[in-house]
Amino acid sequence: GAVVSQHPSWVICKSGTSVKIECRSLDFQATTMFWYRQFPKQSLMLMATSNEGSKATYEQGVEKDKFLINHASLTLSTLTVTSAHPEDSSFYICSALDRGRTGELFFGEGSRLTVL
Amino acid sequence: QQQVKQSPQSLIVQKGGISIINCAYENTAFDYFPWYQQFPGKGPALLIAIRPDVSEKKEGRFTISFNKSAKQFSLHIMDSQPGDSATYFCAAGGAAGNKLTFGGGTRVLVKP
Numbered sequence: 001g002a003v004v005s006q007h008p009s010w011v012i013c014k015s016g017t018s019v020k021i022e023c024r025s026l027d028f029q030a031t032t033m034f035w036y037r038q039f040p041k042q043s044l045m046l047m048a049t050s051n052e053g054s055k056a057t058y059e060q061g062v063e064k065d066k067f068l069i070n071h072a073s074l075t076l077s078t079l080t081v082t083s084a085h086p087e088d089s090s091f092y093i094c095s096a097l098d099r100g101r102t103g104e105l106f107f108g109e110g111s112r113l114t115v116l
Numbered sequence: 117q118q119q120v121k122q123s124p125q126s127l128i129v130q131k132g133g134i135s136i137i138n139c140a141y142e143n144t145a146f147d148y149f150p151w152y153q154q155f156p157g158k159g160p161a162l163l164i165a166i167r168p169d170v171s172e173k174k175e176g177r178f179t180i181s182f183n184k185s186a187k188q189f190s191l192h193i194m195d196s197q198p199g200d201s202a203t204y205f206c207a208a209g210g211a212a213g214n215k216l217t218f219g220g221g222t223r224v225l226v227k228p
Binding site for chain 2: 004006034041042044045046049091093095104105106107110112
Protein backbone atom coordinates (compact mmCIF):
# COMPACT_ATOMS: atom_id res chain seq x y z
CA GLY A 1 0.00 0.00 0.00
CA ALA A 2 0.89 3.65 -0.21
CA VAL A 3 3.24 5.09 2.39
CA VAL A 4 2.69 8.18 4.47
CA SER A 5 5.58 9.29 6.62
CA GLN A 6 5.40 11.50 9.68
CA HIS A 7 8.29 13.22 11.37
CA PRO A 8 9.17 13.38 14.15
CA SER A 9 7.63 10.25 15.60
CA TRP A 10 7.94 11.72 19.06
CA VAL A 11 8.91 15.10 20.45
CA ILE A 12 9.24 16.61 23.90
CA CYS A 13 9.19 20.37 24.27
CA LYS A 14 8.92 23.03 26.92
CA SER A 15 5.71 24.92 27.49
CA GLY A 16 5.50 28.04 25.32
CA THR A 17 7.58 26.72 22.46
CA SER A 18 6.34 25.80 18.99
CA VAL A 19 6.62 22.38 17.41
CA LYS A 20 6.36 21.44 13.74
CA ILE A 21 5.22 18.02 12.56
CA GLU A 22 5.68 16.95 8.95
CA CYS A 23 3.49 14.60 6.95
CA ARG A 24 4.76 13.30 3.61
CA SER A 25 3.18 11.05 1.02
CA LEU A 26 6.14 9.08 -0.27
CA ASP A 27 4.86 7.39 -3.39
CA PHE A 28 1.80 9.36 -4.45
CA GLN A 29 0.60 12.92 -4.75
CA ALA A 30 -1.89 13.98 -2.13
CA THR A 31 -3.97 17.02 -2.89
CA THR A 32 -5.81 16.47 0.37
CA MET A 33 -4.39 15.57 3.75
CA PHE A 34 -6.12 15.35 7.11
CA TRP A 35 -4.81 15.96 10.61
CA TYR A 36 -6.17 14.04 13.57
CA ARG A 37 -5.57 14.17 17.27
CA GLN A 38 -5.84 11.13 19.53
CA PHE A 39 -5.74 11.11 23.32
CA PRO A 40 -4.83 7.90 25.16
CA LYS A 41 -7.42 5.14 24.77
CA GLN A 42 -9.64 7.42 22.75
CA SER A 43 -10.67 7.67 19.14
CA LEU A 44 -9.26 9.87 16.41
CA MET A 45 -10.70 13.36 16.28
CA LEU A 46 -10.40 15.25 13.01
CA MET A 47 -8.70 18.60 13.50
CA ALA A 48 -8.48 19.97 9.99
CA THR A 49 -8.50 19.23 6.28
CA SER A 50 -5.47 20.41 4.38
CA ASN A 51 -5.67 21.12 0.66
CA GLU A 52 -2.59 21.76 -1.42
CA GLY A 53 -2.20 25.42 -2.26
CA SER A 54 -5.10 26.68 -0.18
CA LYS A 55 -5.99 27.40 3.42
CA ALA A 56 -6.84 24.52 5.69
CA THR A 57 -10.39 23.93 6.83
CA TYR A 58 -10.61 23.51 10.58
CA GLU A 59 -13.18 21.53 12.51
CA GLN A 60 -15.37 23.28 15.03
CA GLY A 61 -13.54 23.95 18.26
CA VAL A 62 -10.04 23.71 16.79
CA GLU A 63 -8.04 26.92 17.12
CA LYS A 64 -6.59 27.73 13.72
CA ASP A 65 -4.09 30.21 15.17
CA LYS A 66 -2.78 27.57 17.54
CA PHE A 67 -2.59 24.70 15.09
CA LEU A 68 -1.06 26.13 11.92
CA ILE A 69 -1.35 23.91 8.87
CA ASN A 70 0.57 24.41 5.66
CA HIS A 71 0.19 22.23 2.57
CA ALA A 72 2.71 23.79 0.23
CA SER A 73 3.29 20.84 -2.08
CA LEU A 74 1.49 17.74 -3.29
CA THR A 75 3.54 15.54 -0.99
CA LEU A 76 4.00 17.58 2.17
CA SER A 77 1.72 19.02 4.82
CA THR A 78 2.94 20.46 8.11
CA LEU A 79 1.21 21.02 11.43
CA THR A 80 2.75 23.58 13.77
CA VAL A 81 1.57 23.63 17.35
CA THR A 82 2.27 27.18 18.46
CA SER A 83 2.97 28.19 22.04
CA ALA A 84 2.43 24.61 23.15
CA HIS A 85 1.03 23.88 26.60
CA PRO A 86 0.78 20.60 28.54
CA GLU A 87 -2.84 20.16 27.44
CA ASP A 88 -1.62 20.00 23.84
CA SER A 89 0.22 16.78 24.65
CA SER A 90 -1.32 14.15 22.42
CA PHE A 91 -0.78 11.78 19.52
CA TYR A 92 -1.10 13.64 16.23
CA ILE A 93 -1.81 11.59 13.13
CA CYS A 94 -1.98 12.69 9.53
CA SER A 95 -3.59 10.94 6.60
CA ALA A 96 -3.32 11.48 2.89
CA LEU A 97 -5.86 10.82 0.19
CA ASP A 98 -4.60 8.93 -2.84
CA ARG A 99 -7.13 10.18 -5.35
CA GLY A 100 -5.17 9.18 -8.38
CA ARG A 101 -4.69 5.49 -7.78
CA THR A 102 -6.74 3.80 -5.12
CA GLY A 103 -8.99 6.52 -3.77
CA GLU A 104 -8.05 5.31 -0.32
CA LEU A 105 -6.94 7.20 2.74
CA PHE A 106 -3.53 6.25 4.13
CA PHE A 107 -2.40 7.12 7.61
CA GLY A 108 1.00 8.10 8.92
CA GLU A 109 2.56 6.45 11.94
CA GLY A 110 1.68 9.33 14.20
CA SER A 111 3.70 11.85 16.22
CA ARG A 112 3.67 11.77 20.01
CA LEU A 113 3.93 15.29 21.45
CA THR A 114 4.73 15.79 25.12
CA VAL A 115 4.75 19.34 26.44
CA LEU A 116 6.48 19.79 29.77
CA GLN B 117 -23.01 14.69 18.31
CA GLN B 118 -21.42 11.30 17.92
CA GLN B 119 -22.23 10.27 14.38
CA VAL B 120 -20.68 6.81 14.51
CA LYS B 121 -21.32 4.62 17.53
CA GLN B 122 -19.13 1.56 18.04
CA SER B 123 -19.59 -1.39 20.37
CA PRO B 124 -18.31 -3.10 22.40
CA GLN B 125 -15.57 -0.94 23.87
CA SER B 126 -13.49 -4.00 24.58
CA LEU B 127 -13.58 -7.65 23.67
CA ILE B 128 -11.76 -10.77 24.82
CA VAL B 129 -11.80 -13.80 22.57
CA GLN B 130 -10.01 -17.12 22.60
CA LYS B 131 -7.60 -18.01 19.83
CA GLY B 132 -9.54 -19.45 16.94
CA GLY B 133 -12.75 -17.71 17.97
CA ILE B 134 -14.76 -15.05 16.17
CA SER B 135 -14.49 -11.36 17.08
CA ILE B 136 -17.53 -9.26 16.23
CA ILE B 137 -17.58 -5.48 16.38
CA ASN B 138 -20.61 -3.40 15.54
CA CYS B 139 -21.07 0.17 14.35
CA ALA B 140 -24.09 2.36 13.74
CA TYR B 141 -24.18 5.64 11.90
CA GLU B 142 -26.66 8.46 11.65
CA ASN B 143 -25.74 10.45 8.58
CA THR B 144 -27.38 8.92 5.50
CA ALA B 145 -24.93 10.83 3.30
CA PHE B 146 -22.12 8.50 4.37
CA ASP B 147 -21.21 6.12 1.58
CA TYR B 148 -17.79 4.76 2.53
CA PHE B 149 -17.29 2.54 5.56
CA PRO B 150 -13.73 1.46 6.36
CA TRP B 151 -12.33 -0.46 9.30
CA TYR B 152 -8.91 0.33 10.71
CA GLN B 153 -6.57 -1.63 12.97
CA GLN B 154 -4.30 0.27 15.32
CA PHE B 155 -1.47 -1.05 17.46
CA PRO B 156 -0.20 0.97 20.43
CA GLY B 157 1.92 3.93 19.37
CA LYS B 158 1.17 3.42 15.69
CA GLY B 159 -1.13 5.02 13.17
CA PRO B 160 -4.28 3.25 11.99
CA ALA B 161 -3.95 0.81 9.11
CA LEU B 162 -6.80 0.12 6.70
CA LEU B 163 -8.14 -3.41 7.07
CA ILE B 164 -11.14 -3.54 4.82
CA ALA B 165 -13.78 -1.14 3.52
CA ILE B 166 -17.24 -1.34 2.01
CA ARG B 167 -19.61 0.88 0.07
CA PRO B 168 -23.41 0.74 0.40
CA ASP B 169 -24.00 -1.05 -2.88
CA VAL B 170 -22.99 -4.38 -1.36
CA SER B 171 -24.15 -6.09 1.83
CA GLU B 172 -21.01 -8.07 2.57
CA LYS B 173 -17.32 -8.01 1.74
CA LYS B 174 -14.75 -10.58 2.71
CA GLU B 175 -10.98 -10.33 2.65
CA GLY B 176 -9.18 -13.26 4.19
CA ARG B 177 -10.30 -13.64 7.79
CA PHE B 178 -12.03 -10.26 7.84
CA THR B 179 -15.64 -9.74 6.77
CA ILE B 180 -17.76 -6.61 6.76
CA SER B 181 -21.53 -6.97 6.90
CA PHE B 182 -23.52 -3.89 5.94
CA ASN B 183 -27.20 -3.16 6.60
CA LYS B 184 -28.17 0.04 4.85
CA SER B 185 -31.75 0.19 6.10
CA ALA B 186 -30.63 -0.19 9.71
CA LYS B 187 -27.62 2.09 9.19
CA GLN B 188 -25.38 -0.49 10.76
CA PHE B 189 -22.24 -2.33 9.77
CA SER B 190 -20.06 -4.85 11.50
CA LEU B 191 -16.62 -6.43 11.35
CA HIS B 192 -16.16 -10.16 11.85
CA ILE B 193 -12.67 -11.50 12.49
CA MET B 194 -12.67 -15.23 11.91
CA ASP B 195 -10.15 -17.61 13.47
CA SER B 196 -8.87 -14.82 15.72
CA GLN B 197 -5.13 -14.93 16.45
CA PRO B 198 -3.07 -13.34 19.25
CA GLY B 199 -1.52 -11.06 16.61
CA ASP B 200 -4.98 -9.63 16.01
CA SER B 201 -4.91 -8.07 19.48
CA ALA B 202 -5.26 -4.38 18.73
CA THR B 203 -7.75 -1.53 18.74
CA TYR B 204 -10.20 -1.54 15.87
CA PHE B 205 -11.97 1.55 14.61
CA CYS B 206 -14.89 1.76 12.27
CA ALA B 207 -15.33 4.94 10.30
CA ALA B 208 -17.76 6.50 7.90
CA GLY B 209 -17.24 9.06 5.20
CA GLY B 210 -18.79 10.80 2.25
CA ALA B 211 -17.71 10.58 -1.34
CA ALA B 212 -16.08 14.01 -1.42
CA GLY B 213 -12.59 13.97 0.01
CA ASN B 214 -13.06 10.95 2.24
CA LYS B 215 -13.39 13.05 5.36
CA LEU B 216 -13.91 10.32 7.94
CA THR B 217 -15.80 10.22 11.21
CA PHE B 218 -14.45 7.53 13.51
CA GLY B 219 -16.23 5.31 15.98
CA GLY B 220 -14.99 5.15 19.57
CA GLY B 221 -12.83 2.08 19.01
CA THR B 222 -12.85 -1.49 20.32
CA ARG B 223 -9.89 -3.00 22.11
CA VAL B 224 -9.64 -6.64 21.15
CA LEU B 225 -7.57 -9.11 23.14
CA VAL B 226 -7.09 -12.57 21.69
CA LYS B 227 -6.00 -15.07 24.33
CA PRO B 228 -3.75 -17.93 23.25
